[in-house]
Structures are given as structure tokens and as C-alpha cells.
Amino acid sequence: MANPKSVGPTRIPCEQCPLRRRLNFRDFSPEELAFIQSLKVGELQAEAGMSIMREGEQNPQLYTVLAGWGFRYKILEDGRRQILNYVLPGDLVGLQGNVMREMQHSVEALTKMTLCMFERDKLPVLFQTHPSLAFDITWLAAREESMLDEHLLSIGRRSARERAAYLLAFLDSRIRATSDAPPEKSFALPLTQQHVADTLGLSLVHTNKTLRTLADQGLIRWLDRGCEVLDAQRLYRVAEWRPPVEGRRPFI
Amino acid sequence: MANPKSVGPTRIPCEQCPLRRRLNFRDFSPEELAFIQSLKVGELQAEAGMSIMREGEQNPQLYTVLAGWGFRYKILEDGRRQILNYVLPGDLVGLQGNVMREMQHSVEALTKMTLCMFERDKLPVLFQTHPSLAFDITWLAAREESMLDEHLLSIGRRSARERAAYLLAFLDSRIRATSDAPPEKSFALPLTQQHVADTLGLSLVHTNKTLRTLADQGLIRWLDRGCEVLDAQRLYRVAEWRPPVEGRRPFI
DNA sequence: CGTATGCTTGACCCCTGTCAAGTTTGGTGG
DNA sequence: CCACCAAACTTGACAGGGGTCAAGCATACG
Structure with a gap:
């Protein structure tokens, strides 16, 4: 439940992203990759138990999980907690707070995690210039809905x-x-x-x-x-x- | 639970859409409106109790609810039913089946409903030519996720x-x-x-x-x-x- | 008026929650 | 290497919230 986060500089260029090499992820054009690279502002390392984002937070960062597990949850005032879903490598975290006014749930690391941090203000640019990536975001949102x-x-x-x-x-x-x-x-x-x-x-x-x-x-x-x-x-x-x-x- | 659907021709042009006049819906540019109009292929009237779409259906239609209430649900083999959420005027129905392989839930009319039917194959065109509308779809998906x-x-x-x-x-x-x-x-x-x-x-x-x-x-x-x-x-x-x-x- | 659908109520019981101890495991420091 | 401690896992006893069964009632509709 601790809060401190360590923000590192960009380490891995997107072309060498370990996720991208996996069989089940779709291919991206070099141009798409370059654009994604331009969005990336750093990486976040989180230890198990650390808070990634909190309910009520305004304009939180937008992340993609590169490694490790986390979970999304909500709590009632008396402490009753409901875990909503788990986030695994490849999942997008924080979209809700970028699309709507504020986060409606919290996210906590379940294991040591590495997250790829994006410049949140550029989400509109992504939609304007890269419809294929915009569609991917919608795909991810529909998949999350299906899991819920x-x-x-x-x-x-x-x-x-x-x-x-x-x-x-x-x-x-x-x-x-x-x-x-x-x-x-x-x-x-x-x-x-x-x-x-x-x-x-x-x-x-x-x-x-x-x-x-x-x-x-x-x-x-x-x-x-x-x-x-x-x-x-x-x-x-x-x-x-x-x-x-x-x-x-x-x-x- | 009955299945028959009545598909009517396009009745109301989008500029005169009754939803659009309401205070809480955002303004659209004339160009956006014209594009949406070009997607519309008809209207669906559904009586209370009628099935709008079924789990497992491939490539279902994409609708916006114009009037009436419906609900999304899933059922287990032995008949246990879970209602997932309700759909009200302004809600998008069937996105999941357009983004993914097939519908993962069913939709049934709770009251008499009117739905605006869109040409489903044009969703990619929407993303390519109208980023603002693509963002709106993502907004709706994020809102649904928040309700779930x-x-x-x-x-x-x-x-x-x-x-x-x-x-x-x-x-x-x-x-x-x-x-x-x-x-x-x-x-x-x-x-x-x-x-x-x-x-x-x-x-x-x-x-x-x-x-x-x-x-x-x-x-x-x-x-x-x-x-x-x-x-x-x-x-x-x-x-x-x-x-x-x-x-x-x-x-x- | 008869029938179907939906709403009410009571009796009884079981699935799951609460309470209250343990036990096991891994980490830490002497 | 061992003693200690905290976190996590177990287990039993008991209670209660909610499920199931079985009627009965009321309202809408043809």
C-alpha cells in the first residue's frame, strides 16, 4: 500500500520492447512504432504492494504494463474491498482517468512491476494521426468490458x-x-x-x-x-x- | 424473449434526432452529423421482451438506442441469469461484437425500444476519417467499464x-x-x-x-x-x- | 370472467460469514 | 545457525443472511 514511485528514464526503445517479440502481439509498422516511441516518457518500477494510482486522482498517467502483475480495486468507507480485475503485461492502465474526469478505481502492484509511461496529453494526437492505434485502444477497452x-x-x-x-x-x-x-x-x-x-x-x-x-x-x-x-x-x-x-x- | 425484429427504413435524419436536442449531449459539427447520417442504415423497433442480440452472434449490427430501455445479460446453462447493465437512450449497443470476434452477451428490450442501426462495416472508416467520433466511442466504452x-x-x-x-x-x-x-x-x-x-x-x-x-x-x-x-x-x-x-x- | 404474470408471505434450511485459535513459512537480526 | 516475528494459511464452532419451497393474492389483459 506504500505510495513512493521510482520514475526512471526511457530504457528500452519500443522496437526492442520485450513484449513486442511475443507471438501473440500484432505487428506494428515502423511508423507506428516510431510514434509510440515518441509518446513514451519513461518507465515506472513498482515493488509488490505499491500503489500505482488511486481512485479520485485527476489526470493520472497512462501506462502499459511491461512486466509483472497488478490489480484494479475499489473500497467502501468501512474497508470492504472489491478487486475488479487483474492487469498483466500488455494491458493499458489509467485510460479511464484520461478519458473521463478522474480515476474511479485504484491500482496496486501484486508483484514487482515495470510499466511504460506515456505522455497523457498526447492521447488526442494519437486519435487524430493514428486511427489504427485508436482502434487498438478501443479493442482493449472492449476486451476489458468483456472480462468484467x-x-x-x-x-x-x-x-x-x-x-x-x-x-x-x-x-x-x-x-x-x-x-x-x-x-x-x-x-x-x-x-x-x-x-x-x-x-x-x-x-x-x-x-x-x-x-x-x-x-x-x-x-x-x-x-x-x-x-x-x-x-x-x-x-x-x-x-x-x-x-x-x-x-x-x-x-x- | 421472442426473436422477430422489424427493420424500418431511415425515418429521422440525424440533424433532427430527438436525442441531439437534449442539453446533456455534446454538439456535433455539420460535417460530423452528415457522416453519422451516412452510416445510418435504418431503425429497429423492438417490443418489450424482444431479443436485440444474442451471445455468440457473429458480426452483429451496431446500434444507438434512441428511445426505451434494454438490458445486457449472460446466462449459465442451467438458466441462472445475470443482468450486466442496462442500456438507455444514447447508449451504443453491439460494439463488442464489432471489435471482437463475436458477442459475449445478449441484449433484450425491457420496454418498447427504438434503435438507430449503423452499417457495421464502416467502423474502420469512422476511425480513419473522424478521430473525434472515434474518441467518443472510446469515451462510451470507458464509461461502460466504470459502471461495471x-x-x-x-x-x-x-x-x-x-x-x-x-x-x-x-x-x-x-x-x-x-x-x-x-x-x-x-x-x-x-x-x-x-x-x-x-x-x-x-x-x-x-x-x-x-x-x-x-x-x-x-x-x-x-x-x-x-x-x-x-x-x-x-x-x-x-x-x-x-x-x-x-x-x-x-x-x- | 378466466388466465397469466408478477408480487407477497411464511417456514425451514443451508451456504457463507464471523469469531477465535492455531500452525506453517519466510525473513531478519543477533 | 538459531530465535523471533510477521504474514499467510488452517481449522472448528457457531450464527445469520439469503436461498428454496410452497402457497396465496392482485392486477392486467383478452
């Missing part, structure tokens, strides 16, 4: 067990989508059970018991501060959910 | 009573935002308790009992197939929520 729809269905209508299965399957499929690793590789989702509880709208205790039954049945393994999905197929069946078949995705 | 965030907070972390208060206050504030009527006018929200239940993630019976206590305390009045908000201020306090202070909004 699924979360709503989950929290509103699924049982605790189904919800947990859905969330872990969802995150497992997302981490795979941002990686070129082979499908048999397993990943550790960098969460605590408190994060799971705050995402699913459950109490910590009941979340623990629910995860335990999933673990006892061999669907997942709970590690310290993390979770490993052992049988994604069965998780899908429990949650009655299919991961999206995303083609090559854009990012800015 | 609030719904998630509500379903995930608020009690039944708080949720109901939030939903009714939210819808009351939305209907006021699309109307030029004076603040003292009261509106009937065109819902059944089943819709409220499916939005809040509650059972019908418990929804009924919750609404009853709100009515007994003079916060709302439940009508036949509808609800009237009597004391918005107290609803806000119960839900610990403030309506957004929207300035003039765009629409296509």
Missing part, C-alpha cells in the same frame, strides 16, 4: 466453488496468453487467499475452505502466496467456462 | 439492502441524465422484481423482502412492473454511493 461481464456473472450467479474455479482458470489462461511458454508449463499465480476472497466477494475463511476442497481434488495446488493450476480442463468444467480464443492482440 | 466496476463492487461487497439501494439510485440517476425534465419529476423505472434479482445476484424472494423494507421506510414505491424512487438522497446514503457528475456526453 464474466466476473459479474461469476460473482452474481456462481457458487463459491464455481467462482474459485472460474477465477483460477481465468488467471491461468491469461498468464498463458502473455507467454510463449509451451502449454504443459505450469505457472504460479502470484496471489494470496485474501486477494482471491476480495475478487470473489467471499470471506477469507470461506475462500480458504473452498480452495482446500479444490486442492484436495487435485485441481490446484496452493503454494505460499500463490496458486498453481494442475487441471485446467476440470476447472473449466466446474466453472462452466471456456477461455476466450484470442487471436493476435494489439497493444500500445 | 461499480456493479462489481456492489454485488461483491454490499449487503442485499445496500445493493438494492444502489441499483435503484443508479437507475434513477441514469434516467435523469437522459432527460431534460426538472429534478423534482419522478420516474418509473420499468423493471420487474425478477430483473432486480437477476441484477443484484439475489433470489426473487429475498429481493422482494428487501424491496419491501425499502418501501416501508419511504425510500421507494413499488408499482406494477416498475419502481419509483422517493428519496434518492437516503438511497445514496444507504448504498454509500454518489451519482457521477457527468458533463455533456458524446454519442454517435
